[in-house]
Amino acid sequence: MADFTMPSLGADMDEGTLQEWLVKPGDTVHKGDVVAVVDTSKANIEVESFVEGVVQQLLVEPGTTVPVGQVLAVLGDGVAAAPSPEASVAPPVAAEAPPAAxxxxxxxxxxxxxxxxxxxxxxxxxxxxxxxxxxxxxxxxxxxxxxxxxxxxxxxxxxxxxxxPAAPSPALPEPVHEEARPAQQPSKAEAMRTAIAHLMSRSKREIPHYYLSTTVDLGRALDWLHERNRALDVSHRLVPAALMLKATALAAQATPAMNGFWVDNAFSPGGSVHLGIAISLRGGGLIAPALHNAADLPIEELMAGMRDLVARARTGRLRGSELSDSTITVTNLGDQGVETVYGVIYPPQVALVGFGRVVERPWAVDGLIGVRPVTTLTLAGDHRATDGFTGARFLADIEQRLQHPEEL
Incomplete structure (x- = not known):
């Protein structure tokens, strides 16, 4: 027998609301199968199973809010007993009453x-x-x-x-003024902002941040991008953010100390580069799902994966693993006109990379001054895991990779 529990879908999650079961008693579940939809303070998340077996019992009714770690379902090796006609979700555990007259x-x-x-x-x-x-x-x-x-x-x-309408109307009570009504539940945006506030407060309180920045010439990268896009269909064309993400992923792979987690007073390296991408939601708030194995993806697949994550993040159909697997996060506020962004690390990660708006600046190349497209690249690092020297080499690696876009 194995328990399927309410998973932790991020460092800021203490509880979740089961929205929908996607399995029923008797179904066979494999690792990675989506079995339920859970509503967190940020989004509706499709939750995968980390255990295998046949669903024996569903212990929690949709619409119920439960803490992280509570058992939601029981899986076993054999065939489940047929569910009762009344419901497929088991009622709360209680002593069985004797038959009544x-x-x-x-x-x-x-x-x-x-x-x-x-x-x-x-x-x-x-x-x-x-x-x-x-x-x-x-x-x-x-x-x-x-x-x-x-x-x-x-x-x-x-x-x-x-x-x-046919019933006699009782005497109507005095109208209730708006001020006298019970306080409404916080909206989704308010709940998300509260969760972000708690997590970012914890990050700044517990993580000794250090910050570095450098300016990157994107002339060669944008020229290469222009030529590459001429051969691609409009729907598959690349954007500068794809190059920035791929360069960051490759640099993180080459600098393992920046790619991982600070857990139990020690650094734990990430097995692969699962790049968290900060995405703003239409209703307000922010979410950073993971683009898995980003360093190993060809640039076109990385671009498609980024588009897919953005679309699903804004429609509330992300997977649980996409919210819990990120090993390093990238934020890009260039499309909002911001030239420089200094981020706050998402615990238990140890680094966050920021890209600003691409702007034209006077720039010296081979002793001659011209106008070049540049961006400001920043790093927020956890001083418990790395120091400024390692962070500087990491940023230099990203910059060098952007100077050779054909190798990304």
Whole structure:
């Protein structure tokens, strides 16, 4: 037997809300299979299984918030027992009551209808807000139906809770002013900002940062990029950020001390370069999923992977491993007009690389002054793992690789 638990999908995650099961009792699960969707303070994440076996029990109902490490499902070697018709999710563990006499059972059934108001039948999905409203308003979700199997939403619950037009109208209470209403739950953006605040405060409090910067001539890189793009379809053309990411990944591979984690008062190198890419979300906030094995990807595949990560990050369909595997993070605020960015390290990583806007500056080449496209490259390093000398060599390596784009 093996337990599938609520995973930690980042250093800032303490709990998550199970949104949806993608497996049922009796399904065979392999390592890496996506088995559930979990809502964190940042996004909805597709969670993979790190264990193998046959699903025996699903212990947590969708819509439930549980701490990291709590068991969500049990996997075994054999075939699971057939799920009960009422639901495929096991109820909370409790002592089994003896069978009730018919008269008692009828009374208990009436009570059970009230206590199960927030439950749903297996065939109908319910949004978390609708589930909370049903519990508050005493609406039995089993009595609600939707067209074409659409999920039950808050408006459906409110409609079911409204008094029947044929019923006599009771005396209406005094209207409730907006100020008197209970405080609303924080929005997704507010929850994300709170999570980021806690994590960044911890980073600046615990990690002794040092900062370095250098200016990089991108003339050769952009000339090469222009020529390469002439042979590519518009939808597959490269952008300067792809060259910057690949150069960083290769430099991190060549400087293992910058690529890894500070855990238990010691540095632990990353097995591969899983490049975290800082992505701003449309609703506000920031997320940095990993582009796996970035140093080994051809530049076109790296570009496609970057586009895919951005698209899925903004639609809330990232994988759990993409949020927990990053070994070093890159942030690029050039498209926002920022010339220099000094980042805050994402623990337990030990380095963060920043790229600014590409600008034209007077630049001396072979003793002659001209105008060249340049960018400011920065590093935030963890002084427990490296020092300024190692950081300087790392930045110099990135710069040299950008001078030879044909080798990226």
């Amino acid at each position: 018919p008269a008692v059972a009828e009374v208990d059934a009436t009570k059970a209808d009230a206590t199960k108001a927030s439950e749903r039948p297996e065939s109908v999905r319910v949004t978390p807000l609708a589930r909370r409203l049903a519990a508050e308003l005493g609406v039995d979700l089993r009595t609600l139906t939707t067209a074409d199997g659409a999920p039950i939403r808050a408006k459906d619950v409110r409609a079911a809770a409204a008094p029947s």
